[in-house]
Amino acid sequence: MYTCRWWTEKTVAIVTGANKGIGFAIVEKLAELGLMVVLTCRNEIKGIEAVLCLAKRGLTVEFCKLDVTSHESISKFACWLNGRFGVLDILVNNAGVSFNEIDSNNVEKAELVIRTNFYGQKMLIQELLPMFRRSAATKSRILNISSQLGLQNKVSNPALKNLQKEEEISEEKIDYMLNKFVEDVKKGTWKEAGWPMIWTDYSVSKHAVNAYSRLLSKQQKGLNLSINCFCPGFTKTAMTGGMGTHTAQEAAEVAVRVILLPPEKLPTGKFFKWLSPSLFSML
Numbered sequence: 116m117y118t119c120r121w122w123t124e125k126t127v128a129i130v131t132g133a134n135k136g137i138g139f140a141i142v143e144k145l146a147e148l149g150l151m152v153v154l155t156c157r158n159e160i161k162g163i164e165a166v167l168c169l170a171k172r173g174l175t176v177e178f179c180k181l182d183v184t185s186h187e188s189i190s191k192f193a194c195w196l197n198g199r200f201g202v203l204d205i206l207v208n209n210a211g212v213s214f215n216e217i218d219s220n221n222v223e224k225a226e227l228v229i230r231t232n233f234y235g236q237k238m239l240i241q242e243l244l245p246m247f248r249r250s251a252a253t254k255s256r257i258l259n260i261s262s263q264l265g266l267q268n269k270v271s272n273p274a275l276k277n278l279q280k281e282e283e284i285s286e287e288k289i290d291y292m293l294n295k296f297v298e299d300v301k302k303g304t305w306k307e308a309g310w311p312m313i314w315t316d317y318s319v320s321k322h323a324v325n326a327y328s329r330l331l332s333k334q335q336k337g338l339n340l341s342i343n344c345f346c347p348g349f350t351k352t353a354m355t356g357g358m359g360t361h362t363a364q365e366a367a368e369v370a371v372r373v374i375l376l377p378p379e380k381l382p383t384g385k386f387f388k389w390l391s392p393s394l395f396s397m398l
Contacts, residue, residue: 121377121378122149127204139363140367142169145205147174189242205256232321261346263346264311289323345369
């Protein structure tokens with residue numbers, strides 16, 4: 116399955132929101148393959164319990180507390196990481212929230228969803244960018260766990276439609292879109308404003324993740340840093356209430372194959388689907 120073992124035990128991989136679900140399964144798989152993995156989550160007790168669970172299976176994983184919604188927490192994590200390893204090779208942005216049931220669409224916590232799912236990822240990436248190894252021989256990688264809900268083109272909101280145009284992407288326009296969405300939520304006009312109608316706040320946050328990933332991949336072109344997105348599909352996790360077509364372990368298996376693609380085959384600015392790492396589209 117892994118025809119090119121380009122990594123070593125000194126290859127540093129960070130996975131956020133990894134005390135359970137897909138994040139935990141990704142950590143487990145990477146550790147099995149011999150990478151130096153750092154498991155992070157905001158709850159220290161749950162994080163330590165997750166690491167001890169892996170230790171019982173003979174897997175050595177490090178833990179550091181990280182709340183991606185907190186500037187202070189991100190700064191402390193970056194300081195710890197720099198002191199512990201000095202560099203990193205892989206960042207898997209898995210931390211995310213949704214407060215909807217499968218058949219519901221509640222936007223009461225839209226600001227928290229946006230802050231966690233998008234701005235949390237963005238803040239962490241910006242803080243860690245100077246630390247990536249950026250070796251031409253191996254290439255550093257960022258994989259943002261996203262969703263096909265963030266690729267919907269059947270939307271009529273002008274701010275959201277602008278982000279789907281290659282020439283329109285900028286950090287300012289992503290911020291404008293998100294601010295407009297939160298404004299519409301507060302005014303109670305979001306339904307008629309043309310926003311996605313399925314898991315609306317979550318979908319909007321993933322639209323932002325996909326757009327920013329596309330923008331960042333352009334900014335980092337030629338600098339030995341690949342930025343891609345991965346949709347794990349309808350996975351049986353706490354977020355889906357245990358419903359789904361496949362397990363977190365099955366989703367993680369495909370995610371790890373994307374993460375560990377050989378340097379010469381590693382694209383950037385792509386959106387991978389859970390079925391196969393060979394199935395990707397433009398972001």
